[in-house]
Amino acid sequence: MRRVDVIVVGGGPTGENVAQYAHDGGLSVLLIEGELLGGECSYYACMPSKALLRPLDVRATSEHLPGLRPAELDVAALLARRDAWVSHYDDTSQLDWATGAGLDVMRGHARLVGEKTVSVSSDGGASTVVEAGVALVLATGSVPVVPPMFADLHAWGSRDATGVVEVPDRLVIVGGGVVACEAATWMSALGSSVTMLVRGDALLTDQEPFAGAAVLDALRTAGVDVRLATRITDASRAGAADTGLGRVHGGPVTLAVERDESGSERIVADELLLATGRRPRLDDVGLDAVGVNADDVRAGRLPTWLHAIGDAGGGAPLTHMGKYEARVLGARLAGAHETPPPRDVPVPQVVFTDPQVAAVGSSEAQAREAGHDVVTVAVPFASAAGTALLRDDGVGSAKIVVDRATGCLLGATFVGHEAAELIHAATVAIVGQVPIGVLRHAVPSYPTSSELWLRLLEELPTNLR
Numbered sequence: 462m463r464r465v466d467v468i469v470v471g472g473g474p475t476g477e478n479v480a481q482y483a484h485d486g487g488l489s490v491l492l493i494e495g496e497l498l499g500g501e502c503s504y505y506a507c508m509p510s511k512a513l514l515r516p517l518d519v520r521a522t523s524e525h526l527p528g529l530r531p532a533e534l535d536v537a538a539l540l541a542r543r544d545a546w547v548s549h550y551d552d553t554s555q556l557d558w559a560t561g562a563g564l565d566v567m568r569g570h571a572r573l574v575g576e577k578t579v580s581v582s583s584d585g586g587a588s589t590v591v592e593a594g595v596a597l598v599l600a601t602g603s604v605p606v607v608p609p610m611f612a613d614l615h616a617w618g619s620r621d622a623t624g625v626v627e628v629p630d631r632l633v634i635v636g637g638g639v640v641a642c643e644a645a646t647w648m649s650a651l652g653s654s655v656t657m658l659v660r661g662d663a664l665l666t667d668q669e670p671f672a673g674a675a676v677l678d679a680l681r682t683a684g685v686d687v688r689l690a691t692r693i694t695d696a697s698r699a700g701a702a703d704t705g706l707g708r709v710h711g712g713p714v715t716l717a718v719e720r721d722e723s724g725s726e727r728i729v730a731d732e733l734l735l736a737t738g739r740r741p742r743l744d745d746v747g748l749d750a751v752g753v754n755a756d757d758v759r760a761g762r763l764p765t766w767l768h769a770i771g772d773a774g775g776g777a778p779l780t781h782m783g784k785y786e787a788r789v790l791g792a793r794l795a796g797a798h799e800t801p802p803p804r805d806v807p808v809p810q811v812v813f814t815d816p817q818v819a820a821v822g823s824s825e826a827q828a829r830e831a832g833h834d835v836v837t838v839a840v841p842f843a844s845a846a847g848t849a850l851l852r853d854d855g856v857g858s859a860k861i862v863v864d865r866a867t868g869c870l871l872g873a874t875f876v877g878h879e880a881a882e883l884i885h886a887a888t889v890a891i892v893g894q895v896p897i898g899v900l901r902h903a904v905p906s907y908p909t910s911s912e913l914w915l916r917l918l919e920e921l922p923t924n925l926r
């Protein structure tokens with residue numbers, strides 16, 4: 462049997478980071494990956510989606526900046542850019558990085574078979590048993606949730622949308638969350654006639670309501686048919702088949718859809734994209750062999766040698782949060798002395814729609830629900846010269862949520878063009894618990910987007926400033 466200090470199962474961004482931090486702290490580490498080293502993010506999620514979205518953002522900017530001729534979309538070149546960013550689904554460069562960083566990498570599917578022990582089976586059927594001296598980390602990521610009604614349709618998942626090869630003429634997207642909104646943006650730009658079927662009465666419901674409303678307006682303006690408060694009662698498809706990543710998976714899909722105000726109707730589409738959430742990938746890692754289950758993972762009821770982090774751990778399923786958990790755990794396993802983290806680390810997220818939604822910490826509703834007495838202020842996104850100069854269509858708003866008792870920021874949301882880079886200032890202010898009275902001495906350069914901070918702080922009651 463092979464022995465190492467730390468076994469990491471899953472070589473996505475979370476697994477790679479925990480492995481690197483533990484190794485740099487002096488431990489021997491084995492990183493086990495069953496598919497592509499780099500994980501969902503590098504090949505099927507963050508990288509391809511943002512590679513597709515960025516040129517579209519630049520094109521839209523060119524349409525709103527007098528002095529420029531609007532940029533023209535070159536679909537073949539856009540897809541080629543996506544292919545380059547996913548390294549043509551080849552993980553050689555990631556493997557080079559890992560071995561260069563001193564990590565031992567094993568290919569194959571790992572299952573727990575006993576305390577601190579996994580069995581790794583390779584494609585050829587051979588299996589190797591490995592034991593960890595210190596810890597075993599599950600960084601196995603997540604899988605898409607497929608509602609049972611769609612189980613036999615070979616509907617597209619987010620992998621097909623980011624890996625699009627054949628652009629369906631008519632695409633129905635089920636869901637109103639992040640994947641649905643981002644995918645609707647690039648699929649409609651690529652030429653699909655997109656219908657979004659959303660069961661709730663808003664988009665992006667985890668965010669401040671004005672964020673979902675702005676994205677809804679923008680998608681509709683771009684020609685996406687967004688139908689809220691819908692219920693799909695039946696779904697069928699002739700000739701459903703796995704024709705390959707990003708290709709249309711069979712004949713037309715027929716959906717029976719009910720809406721409160723307009724009764725029921727039939728919708729026919731060439732492809733169906735399910736964007737109905739994700740859940741931790743824990744079904745096939747042998748949890749039962751060590752007497753735990755997925756609920757134990759979610760509740761943190763694990764033996765001290767076993768850890769589940771990143772998407773697998775059930776926290777915010779975001780690359781940067783997985784990497785953060787990985788840095789903290791990797792250093793801790795190696796015995797590094799670290800400043801203890803604040804009790805609640807705020808979660809930042811950017812939705813790369815047009816306009817972008819960038820948020821961190823609590824929304825007003827979440828803060829009130831948590832029992833905070835809050836003061837909130839909002840300003841138009843274009844109310845600073847720096848943001849107004851970005852584009853002449855100036856949509857969006859910015860809002861902050863301040864704790865009246867401490868005078869510190871609890872949350873911030875920026876909705877507008879290139880809003881993404883504004884959010885880290887809010888993250889720093891929340892983690893640093895910087896009182897507003899101090900924050901107002903952080904002077905933003907003129908004319909930059911950061912001047913929105915000034916506009917927001919000026920709106921607060923004088924006793925808080």
Ligand SMILES: Cc1cc2nc3c(=O)[nH]c(=O)nc-3n(C[C@H](O)[C@H](O)[C@H](O)COP(=O)(O)OP(=O)(O)OC[C@H]3O[C@@H](n4cnc5c(N)ncnc54)[C@H](O)[C@@H]3O)c2cc1C
Pocket residue numbers: 470471472473474475476493494495496497498499500501502503505506507508510511569570571572600601602603619623640742745746770771772773777778779780781782783
């Ligand atoms: C379309 C889309 C776009 C996204 N965009 C963003 C974004 O812009 N920003 C952002 O922060 N997040 C984004 N996310 C979320 C992000 O992709 C995930 O949060 C991130 O990939 C999680 O990293 P991870 O390492 O925990 O898991 P993963 O990246 O899923 O990696 C897990 C790895 O473990 C391997 N594995 C699983 N089980 C085993 C086993 N038993 N044995 C061996 N190997 C195993 C898998 O093959 C995989 O490579 C997006 C998600 C989607 C679906």
Ligand SMILES: NC(=O)c1ccc[n+]([C@@H]2O[C@H](COP(=O)([O-])OP(=O)(O)OC[C@H]3O[C@@H](n4cnc5c(N)ncnc54)[C@H](O)[C@@H]3O)[C@@H](O)[C@H]2O)c1
Pocket residue numbers: 608635636637638639640641643659660661736737738739777778779810811812813
């Ligand atoms: N830019 C980013 O940071 C980014 C981009 C994409 C994905 N992600 C991550 O990936 C995760 C998954 O994204 P997602 O959009 O799939 O999930 P989500 O939880 O954001 O949205 C799921 C949507 O599907 C709907 N839904 C769920 N079950 C349904 C059903 N049976 N019928 C009809 N509608 C149903 C929900 O109401 C919701 O609108 C997100 O939590 C996010 O953290 C992040």
